[in-house]
Amino acid sequence: MKDWLRKHPEVRTIRVAAADLNGQARGKRIPARFADKAVSDGTRFPFSVLNLDIWGEDIDDSPLVFEQGDQDGVLRPTERGFMPMPWLEAPTALLPIWMFHENGQPYEGDPRQALAAVVARYKARGLTPVCAMELEFFLIDDSGKKMQVPASPRSGKRRKAAETLSIRALDAFDSFFTDLYDACEAMDIPADTSTSETGLGQFEVNLMHCDDALRAADDAWLFKMLVKGLARRHGFAASFMAKPYPEYSGSGLHTHFSILDKNGANIFDCGGPKGTALMRHAVAGCLAAMADSTLLFAPHGNSYARLVPDAHAPVAICWGYENRTAAVRIPSGSTSARRIEHRVAGGDVNPYLMLAVILGAALNGIEDGVEPPDPISGNAYAQPGLAQIPTEWGAAIAAFENSTIMPRIFSRDLIRNYALTKRQEMHYLAELNPEEQLELYLDTV
Secondary structure (H helix, E strand, O other): OHHHHHHOOOOOEEEEEEEOOOOOEEEEEEEHHHHHHHHHHOEEEEHHHHHOOOOOOOOOOOHHHHHOOOOEEEEEEOOOOOEEOOOOOOOEEEEEEEEEOOOOOEOOOOHHHHHHHHHHHHHHOOOEEEEEEEEEEEEEEOOOOOOEOOOOOOOOOOOOOOOOOOHHHHHHOHHHHHHHHHHHHHHOOOEEEEEEOOOOOEEEEEEEEEOOHHHHHHHHHHHHHHHHHHHHHOOOEEEOOOOOOOOOOOOEEEEEEEEEOOOOOEOOOOOOOOOOHHHHHHHHHHHHHHHHHHHHHOOOHHHHHOOOOOOOOOOEOOEEEOOOOOOEEEOOOOHHHOOEEEOOOEOOOOHHHHHHHHHHHHHHHHHHOOOOOOOOOOOHHHOOOOOEOOOOHHHHHHHHHOOOOHHHOOOHHHHHHHHHHHHHHHHHHOOOOHHHHHHHHHHHO
């Protein structure tokens, strides 16, 4: 890690940063000449910093603050090491970090550590999840009183309609996307295909599959940070909020995953289109945990504006083959790439917690050997009798907090801390008018 800075003498400062429960980057700015100490000794800040609300405030009645004396944790570099921050003017490096106790034990309230614990469960069974994510976001001109799509740097015009899979829409912001892909290359983020989506100024970028779930979540977290920062350099905003425009579909973060055995074979591949019994068990686990884990897929007040029928976001707890109205989809294609697509999460999620609960729920299903209900065909929105995802924030908090499934995936402390965080946010968000709520979420999530 230290060699990276020596090879980049132009870097004047570094940022050390960890993801809090909301996926917000929390950390410090350090002059580059003192970076060696951050690598060798780590850095310190309170455990409570990874459990702040969306405004960055302490959680009322949190046991991490006054009850425990607001103790420090030790934050050490992740295996990712230094990387450039191309959205800043001055040459700067980012060092991702994660939190430990003084004795070296992982801090279970760190979302990255929570994902690591799930990955360790897979490793103990000789299994390796392979993950890929599709991230949707909006480009927004927020310089006036009303949000609108930015004017194209090429034509100066604003397209005021959805342009699904439009090459013209991509070309209109070619300078931004060129810089974005160059920055992804510099940060070693595996950005693949980009498309214009169904919302006003909405785009999607796919990240390539990866057989390291921690790295896949890192890529998503870093990508969100990069897109938002780089858009500001181009004179507009980028937002992953779930539903910035009521009249258009919101932004999702779809996750694809398969599982390899110790010999590198895909345990979902039966050589045919239906997949294996283990795939069905994984689907069953995801469906069983879906209601209780909705809070992680829809963590904010605005998230629930996306979870409505006929808006390209699932609301029924069901699965199907090649069916995008279902919450869990089995894509077609090569049997060797047989995989599960989980479609519930919004773009505003914490990628570490989202991936932890998806993979943890799937492994629960495999361990329990449970069978899912029959796959659906046709429009899931129009089918009566299907169990529904919680579509109200308070109900989702209660389901998460009282779940008997979540303690199989997360520590009870994380469950408690996250529920306290969301109850506090729900309380204070009710004091804001719609414009203030929009302003809050536009840049943060």
